[in-house]
Amino acid sequence: MNSPNTAHVFGNTVSRIRDRPISVPILSRRPLLPSVSGIWDALTGGNDARQEALAAVRRGMMLFREGDVSGSVAEFDKAIELDPRQKAYLWQRGLSLYYLDRFEEGAEQFRLDVAQNPNDTEESIWCFLCEAQLYGVDEARRRFLEVGRDPRPVMREAYNMFKDGGDPEKLVAAFSSSQESEYFYASLYAGLYYESQSKTDAAKVHLLAASQSPYGQRSGDYMASLAKVHCLCRNWSSI
Known part of the structure; x- marks a missing residue:
């Protein structure tokens, strides 16, 4: 998934994210059935809403890179308002929530994402990091999300x-x-x-x-x- 979007942080041009391209999927990695997607788009404004949501995600990522963590969450939340389907895939939002000490919301975000992408090692770890702050290390380990290799x-x-x-x-x-x-x-x-x-x-x-x-x-x-x-x-x- 190549993206035309690039942004500068600390003097670096951002081109890839965790070995994945910048482009953030607005729809599920397991796409909705066309009929369901078509109904949703008809109700929400379709492509316009998706494009606005994508723009909000990119702004949120840029703000995070610049150190504006609160601003990044505001943009990620705006993206979800524009396209609620996106919530389950916004791991970037979970990272920002961790740095705002909003650990319960962060853990929820990572659990949602792992439910959709059960092979994401890093999101499993970040869920643990959030829950270790909430419940302690032992309980967080008991709740640990096991993922694929x-x-x-x-x-x-x-x-x-x-x-x-x-x-x-x-x-x-x-x-x-x-x-x-x-x-x-x-x-x-x-x-x-x-x-x-x-x-x-x-x-x-x-x-x-x-x-x-x-x-x-x-x-x-x-x-x-x-x-x-x-x-x-x-x-x-x-x-």
């Missing part, structure tokens, strides 16, 4: 660490000499794991490492922007 080795290891417990330092060490993207993701999720354990100092080390890594600095990946936003929200600028 991620093709990325680093995300398979990260998923197992969050699901079963593990050592974030071993995760980072295992990918320290790998591709730049793998080191970035290992550092990002090591830091997030420590945050779920309320180990702020260790979380800071790894999240700053992720945001300051070559991939974090140069990539157009939405999660590279997230690492920067995380440090901005926590007022972290150096180790």
Whole structure:
């Protein structure tokens, strides 16, 4: 899904998101039956509403990259008002809700998305991160959303660490000499794991490492922007 939309964040041109193109599906990844979709479009204004919703999603993503987390949620919510079918697929909204400490809504968002896309490792992890803040790590792990096998080795290891417990330092060490993207993701999720354990100092080390890594600095990946936003929200600028 190629998208004509590009935006700048921290001096980088955004072209891909978590190894997926920027374009955000307005309809389900499992498309509605034409008859149902046609009825919905007739009731809601059809293509105009879809295009306005897509524009709102792109604005929300741009605002998040710029550090305006509240503004991003407002745009994502506007997109849902324009096209309610979109709610189950707005993982970007879930990320923003986490940084606003709206953990219950964030967990709901990620659970909705995993219900539609049962192979999304990262959304399963982010649901855990929200629920760890609500219920504690043990209960969040009991409620853990199991998903299909991620093709990325680093995300398979990260998923197992969050699901079963593990050592974030071993995760980072295992990918320290790998591709730049793998080191970035290992550092990002090591830091997030420590945050779920309320180990702020260790979380800071790894999240700053992720945001300051070559991939974090140069990539157009939405999660590279997230690492920067995380440090901005926590007022972290150096180790």
